[in-house]
Amino acid sequence: METENALAAGQGGSVTILAPQSQDEIHRQSAVEALAQHLARGGALLARCETLANAVRGDRLGPIYAAARLLNADAQVARALAHVGLVERRSRTIVETVQAPGAQNSELNSGFADDDARAELERRLDRHLQIKRAEQERLEDEAIGCCI
Numbered sequence: 465m466e467t468e469n470a471l472a473a474g475q476g477g478s479v480t481i482l483a484p485q486s487q488d489e490i491h492r493q494s495a496v497e498a499l500a501q502h503l504a505r506g507g508a509l510l511a512r513c514e515t516l517a518n519a520v521r522g523d524r525l526g527p528i529y530a531a532a533r534l535l536n537a538d539a540q541v542a543r544a545l546a547h548v549g550l551v552e553r554r555s556r557t558i559v560e561t562v563q564a565p566g567a568q569n570s571e572l573n574s575g576f577a578d579d580d581a582r583a584e585l586e587r588r589l590d591r592h593l594q595i596k597r598a599e600q601e602r603l604e605d606e607a608i609g610c611c612i
Contacts, residue, residue, distance in 0.1 A: 492548055499545040506538045 485493075513534065516527035546553065 495548045496545060499541055502541050503538060506534055509534055
């Protein structure tokens with residue numbers, strides 16, 4: 465009663481007058497209610513799957529698989545619910561572009577073409593192998609000299 469008197473006296477805020485709902489809004493609300501009920505039932509089914517998966521005997525993988533499918537179905541229902549409920553959705557796209565190598569790391573970028581790079585790699589590996597063989601021969605010569 466005090467609220468009505470305050471509103472009549474101009475104190476306490478504005479009065480909102482509800483407009484009649486359109487047919488689209490009525491259908492949207494009924495769809496939202498049906499989808500929300502489906503999501504509520506999904507929680508009970510997930511609890512049942514968990515109980516079956518924790519059972520000592522019987523198939524334990526089946527309930528886990530069923531729960532995974534139920535979660536996926538619930539996600540699709542939630543997506544439909546958001547679409548019907550006119551929830552704003554945002555999506556982002558990541559675009560990767562190939563950039564020229566930076567000047568500070570130019571030593572990491574080969575200046576060779578593919579065939580030249582292979583030949584250069586083989587040359588470097590052969591050189592490394594020659595150094596290792598020479599070192600091995602030197603060690604063998606030292607070992608023979610110590611034993612004589």
